[in-house]
Amino acid sequence: xxxxxxxxxFNDWESSDQLISEIRSTFKKQPEVQxxxxxxxxxxxxxPPASVKFSEGEITLVRLNRNVGHQRAIALGLSHINEHSxxxxxxxxxxxxxxxxxxxxxxLRQAGSEKxxxxxxxxxxxxxxxxxxxxxxxxxxxxxLMTAQKINFGNFCVIPFERVNNLVYVSDIWNHFSGGVxxxxxxxxxxxxxxxxxxxxxxxxxxxxxxxxxxxxxAVYTDILAVRILVSTFFLIAFSIAGIFTVSAIxxxxxxxxxxxxxxxxxxxxxxxxxxFLISLLLLFNVLNYRxxxxxxxxxxxxxxxxxxx
Numbered sequence: 001x002x003x004x005x006x007x008x009x010f011n012d013w014e015s016s017d018q019l020i021s022e023i024r025s026t027f028k029k030q031p032e033v034q035x036x037x038x039x040x041x042x043x044x045x046x047x048p049p050a051s052v053k054f055s056e057g058e059i060t061l062v063r064l065n066r067n068v069g070h071q072r073a074i075a076l077g078l079s080h081i082n083e084h085s086x087x088x089x090x091x092x093x094x095x096x097x098x099x100x101x102x103x104x105x106x107x108l109r110q111a112g113s114e115k116x117x118x119x120x121x122x123x124x125x126x127x128x129x130x131x132x133x134x135x136x137x138x139x140x141x142x143x144x145l146m147t148a149q150k151i152n153f154g155n156f157c158v159i160p161f162e163r164v165n166n167l168v169y170v171s172d173i174w175n176h177f178s179g180g181v182x183x184x185x186x187x188x189x190x191x192x193x194x195x196x197x198x199x200x201x202x203x204x205x206x207x208x209x210x211x212x213x214x215x216x217x218x219a220v221y222t223d224i225l226a227v228r229i230l231v232s233t234f235f236l237i238a239f240s241i242a243g244i245f246t247v248s249a250i251x252x253x254x255x256x257x258x259x260x261x262x263x264x265x266x267x268x269x270x271x272x273x274x275x276x277f278l279i280s281l282l283l284l285f286n287v288l289n290y291r292x293x294x295x296x297x298x299x300x301x302x303x304x305x306x307x308x309x310x
Contacts, residue, residue: 001033002087003108007095008040008073013048015199016095020059023101036060036085039095040077043067043307060085065307071216074155074177079168079302080309090159092177097199099156107158110191116160118181120153122190139214146228147221149182153190157181168302171295172220176213179220226283233276233283240269240276 009016027033041063093099110119143151155177172180181188244266251262
């Protein structure tokens with residue numbers, strides 16, 4: 001069984017070296033598993049220290065010519081693997097140790113029992129601070145409200161190779177990998193896995209990175225989000241019209257009218273209608289523009305981002 005492991009790295013060489021060592025130890029007693037590790041160097045500004053050794057034949061270093069971020073590095077790495085290194089499964093994992101090598105076997109077993117299905121690791125126990133965990137929970141809630149989809153996993157997954165060729169033609173993985181998988185309609189499932197701890201250093205995912213990450217996930221559903229907001233503005237317009245009729249009825253047919261208040265309330269409702277109409281118009285043009293744009297297809301464009309391979 002040929003298993004490719006894709007690890008995006010930005011300056012975190014010490015951790016990625018430790019990760020590779022643990023991956024080898026995990027599969028040392030499984031000679032039937034042929035490992036090939038792809039390090040996607042996201043244009044790191046630091047050279048690997050002397051202690052880090054990537055010279056072994058099973059490791060391929062793909063250096064990008066510019067920093068594109070974690071999600072896009074995954075899309076580019078998948079595209080390279082799809083064209084140049086066929087196999088049975090591709091594992092995507094972080095290079096800092098938070099995705100545990102010992103969990104790969106469990107993901108592979110599940111992928112073997114669910115043919116043609118991408119298997120994600122659904123992270124259970126987390127070790128970040130309370131603030132981060134609260135905002136991460138808020139991100140999942142907002143994602144569910146805005147897209148009507150549930151997302152409770154990250155990038156750690158096993159992909160059957162026949163699905164890799166499907167994924168690299170999905171433009172949405174360029175912005176957010178797991179969100180793109182959900183949107184693609186490719187079969188996927190998840191299994192509960194505890195999150196590991198970093199080998200070295202501190203996490204680069206801070207509050208602002210989390211906000212950008214969340215917006216990228218929601219951006220995958222731009223058209224659906226726009227339609228949901230559009231429907232909400234129609235409800236707002238209907239509510240405002242109903243409010244105008246109600247205020248007018250109270251003003252002219254009941255003794256409860258206070259001089260001046262009816263015109264003020266009606267004016268407020270008219271402003272709401274005008275604003276809702278402008279929002280609807282803006283969203284309509286944005287959706288039309290989004291639908292007519294040429295989207296980035298990783299499989300067709302990835303070579304432009306590769307500086308060298310060794």
